[in-house]
Amino acid sequence: MKTVLVVEDNQDNLELISIALKRSGYKVLSAETGEMGVEMVIRERPYFVIMDIDLPGIDGFEATRRIRTSEANGDIPIIAMTSFAMSGDRDRIMAIGCNGYFEKPINPLTIVDDIHKILEELRR
């Protein structure tokens, strides 16, 4: 059973994503802040990370940067999740090392398939 980490401060959204992930057989860990997310990545080494950008404390960009600079976890897939599209957001998200990206609201019915597509792309 693969462990994944969702870094998300909104409980409702976290639960929705967790339901979808658990239904596909993943063990879902969660963190409510960026610092906690980075800590858990280092400690738990999840299969992939779903990272909300808009976080209290350090934001998703900073958290992603810290994860990518840690040598051991440099290759853990990180899929970003953003609730608003800003100018250059997508480029910025991909530039700091995220492997994929979703806009809120997510579609719980298709999100796991979409993640798998991204992972397959990575594996190729």
Added chain:
Amino acid sequence: MVCGLEFKMIDLKEIIRKHEIARAPVGKGRSAAPFLVLTLSALVLVFGVALSSFARQEDPSGGTVSLSPHERQWLDRHDGQIRIGITVIPPQILLGDDGYKGLSIDYIRLLERKLGCRFELAPYPTWNEVIQAARERRIDMIFAAQETPERLHYLLFTEPYIELPNIIMVRKDKKGGADLKEMQGWNVAASEGSAVHEYLRREFPDLDLRPVADELSGLRKVSLGEVDAMVVEISRASYHIEKAGILNLRVAGDAGLLYRLRFAVRNDWPELRGILDKGLAAFTAGERREINRRWIVVGDKSFIASREFLISLLAGLGVVVLTIIGAIVWSRTLRRTVKQRTAQLQRELAERKQTEEALRNTYEYTQNLISSANVMIIGLDASGDICMFNTFAEKITGYTMEELAGIDWFEKIVPKDRYAQVWETFRNYREKSGTIPPTFENSILTKSGEERIISWQNSSITAPGQPISTISFGMDITERKRIEEALSTSEAELRALINAMTDVIFVCNSEGRYLKIIDTSSSLSYKSPKEFLGKTLHDIFPKDQADFFLNYIRQALNTQESVNFEYSLSIENNEIWFNATISPMSDDKCLMVARDITERNLAEQERQANLKLLESLDQVNRAIQGTDHFEQMMSDVLDVMLAVLDCDRAFLMYPCDPEAETWQVLMERNKPEYPGVLKLGIEMQMDPDVAETLRILLAADGPVKFGPGTPYALPADVSQRFGFKCFMSMAIHPTGDKPWQFGIHQCSFAREWTPEEERLLKEIGRRLADGLTSMLMYRDLQESERRFSTLVNQAADAFFVHDMEGRILEVNRTACESLGYSMEELLEMSVAEVDAEFITHDHVKNFWGKLTPEQAVTVEGRHKRKDGTTFPVEVRLGLLQLEDRQVVLALARDITERKSAEEALRQLNEELEARVNERTSELENKSLQLYDSRQALMNLVADLNENTAQLALANANLQELDRLKSMFIASMSHELRTPLNSIIGFSSIILDEWLGTLNEEQKGKLAIVLRTGKHLLTLINDVIDVSKIEAGKMETTTEEFDIQDLVGEVLELVKKEIEDKGLSLVVETSSINLHTDRRRLFQCLVNLLSNAVKFTEQGLVTVKTTILYEVAAPAGRDLLQITVSDTGIGIASADQPRLFTPFTRIASPLKERVKGTGLGLYLVKKITEEILQGQVGLESIYGKGSSFFLKIPLSTNREGGKDENRPGG
């Protein structure tokens, strides 16, 4: 012509005969009056008829000339250049004060008027020279000319411009007319060699022709009766008679010879002759008459009239002649009587004149005698007044007769102190004998106050008709009296003189015997006088001495002239010198005066020495002053030195400066045996000996002697080289130059210079120094003067120097030029004549007196030129202090141009001022108006400002509101979307039965929640996009993608709904690379496609992509057209325009069922136009379907797209 009726018949010749010269005084003889009346009446008649006939004859065209174009052109080309040779031929051509005039000149002027041209008069002294000039073509034309065969060689003659008849002139007392045919035996004068002379000789051999030198002498002969008549050309006769004032001549008839005067032109100018002939033809009779009348006063004017005139005159006269005959007969009778009486009276008169003439001759002779006599001749009339006073009397007294006549002349010429005495003598004598004393002497006082003694001889005369009653002859005996007086005085003086004399005086005869010894107070007698008397020279003196004296005595007696000689005698062992004069007293006697001159001789020797010095100095002075030439001066002085001092060499050396490196002898004179030691101008090196010499000279104050017997040695080298044994020299010090050395050499022997020679050298040296100084100064002065005079003469200003009286002393050339005077003229003039504003002498002298040498004064005034015009000047005046007087120096500058410029400027300024004033008042008015307007405007602005402030406030409020709105939208959209996430997400999974199965009703209601949530989300997204676009904040991201992929993704979103509604989908697309904002294009296509699905219930939805190649499009700007068509409800064309406006929802049957925000198409349009840089459009048929299309560039890249973007490229 009323008077014309009185005459019955008249013959032309008769009129001529009767008509005496016009100037004859009418009132001379009473007996002539009726005749004159008749004559004048006839004349009036003749003139009247003549005038009327001329008036008829006159060319109505007024005497114009019609030249051919060629002639006119010729004349214009030569106008002013045609030279007419003229000379004075009275009265054809006369030279008056105002230029040339005369009969022919008048014709020339008339011709000029006729032709409209000018001739140039070229005067020559004689007619022959005129002809010569014409022959040599120096002149182009002559006039007053007669045609001769010789002249035809080089001249072309015009028609005559005047025909002058020759007339017969007789004395007035010669009765009747004259006809040459009937004048056999008459003495007839004619000008010798003239045409008329030749004519008379040829045609009338019976006449006793008397050739005369000229017309005037001929006419005089006629006047004096020496000849009976003279034939002469009428204008000449008129001229001479008037000029000489001959009164007793008249015209007696026509000689039948016409002088035709013509113009003649050079024969290579036939054009000119043609032109002149045309001009002559245009002369009217009136014009001719006018000219002739001016110059011909003798004879009838009709005499020279044209033939036409004569004919018409005769015709006119014919009517009236008969009426005159009676009067003629009567007048002739009367006239004859009168003439006889007149002749008798004239004879008597002539006799009397002869007597008078004789008397007058005697009288004149006497007068001459009286006036030329060398004795005073004074005539007194009975009352004692002077009535005769000859030239000698005037000379002696200094008075003229007029000055003494009518006054008490006696008182005037007799000296006051003797007046009473003289008068007494006269009175006494008169009382005794009734006359004045026949002889007496007295003093008279001349006009100049001198007294002269006159010896008078008087006599009373009684001459009938003569006013003189006493005549006095006076001899001036002043000199004689004076000598007499002097003689008596000198006798007494002589006695005194002899007594005072120290000379030895004696009288000898020719044998040398002493006849008389004059007893003078001589103390130096050889022996006592008594020892001499009766003895001869040989008795007293040694034979030699005695012969010596006798020789002189005989010489004096032989020549009868005084002899002067000197001799010496040894008296008491002293040599005594005598000067003796022997004067002859008679043939055998002489007077000898001997004077001791011993002392005088000694003094004389002294004097001679001094004289020699002075003479030498004088020679030197003269040499110095005699020339301005430096070398000449030195040379002359040295010559004098050589001659006077008899030295061997005299020289001038320069400089007398021991420190100098070289010296040279500038001038030298030497005796021939001691030839030129130094050549002029050769520089010598200074040696120590010479330097020492110079030092000695400079230290001394005068000449220094060198050589044997002196303290100073000769300079060894130089003296050897130039062979002088001694020398004397001195330094001379001209002012302003280094000292010179001046000296003399003696080469022949070691001369001992005397003090006199030393003195002379010193004096000469002193003068030489003066001469050199003045020479050098003069040279400087000349230089400076030359510079000054050059400056003055070349100065642009006029330069005057005048004294305090205003007399001009010096001027420069500019002064002469500006005033138009010569320099000589100006130097004779005074300032008063030059200064046009000269007021009075006192005034300007006062002004000049205030001038000072230190400060020049500038004044403005006017100067007057020689021609009287004036011009403004600026004069700078200064006082110049000369040695003995002050003069004024004035520099005058012509400021005409400056003045006129100033004047122009002043006028301009005035005009400008006037205009400025005008403008100013206009502007003031305007300004007032403007001020009002401005005030109004300011009020307005104030209002505006107030409004603006309000508006700005409102604007700020609005901006604030806008900001708030944006903030609100941004935050609200975020806050709204988060809960929607949950709503949509959870309802999705519940509906998918992830959390357990649902019944149908639950599913249905939950689907509503999901659908509504999604709609709300769309709504929120659209609102966000709209607000972003409107704020211009829509971000854009371009990327490369394939339109086919994009269309695929869009279809994914609507696939389910299409299937649900059972619609057919047609996709016609191909792989096309785009470079644009993928996300926004996606949004647009989703919008259009979902609309198409939404409003279509059945049929098909078509998506189609096409590339629109446009020829005109720039590279890479080809367009892609994406069309989304449906077979739905369509849109009414009336609704189409507002389809793309926000919040528009078209009323439709589906409206209630189909959800929409009303922002979708608005967003599509906005995004397409502003982000994708394309266009959106639609075609729709209501009820049939719609077709929306986008046309967007393949690339929004500003640099242009790439070729590979093109499909199938």
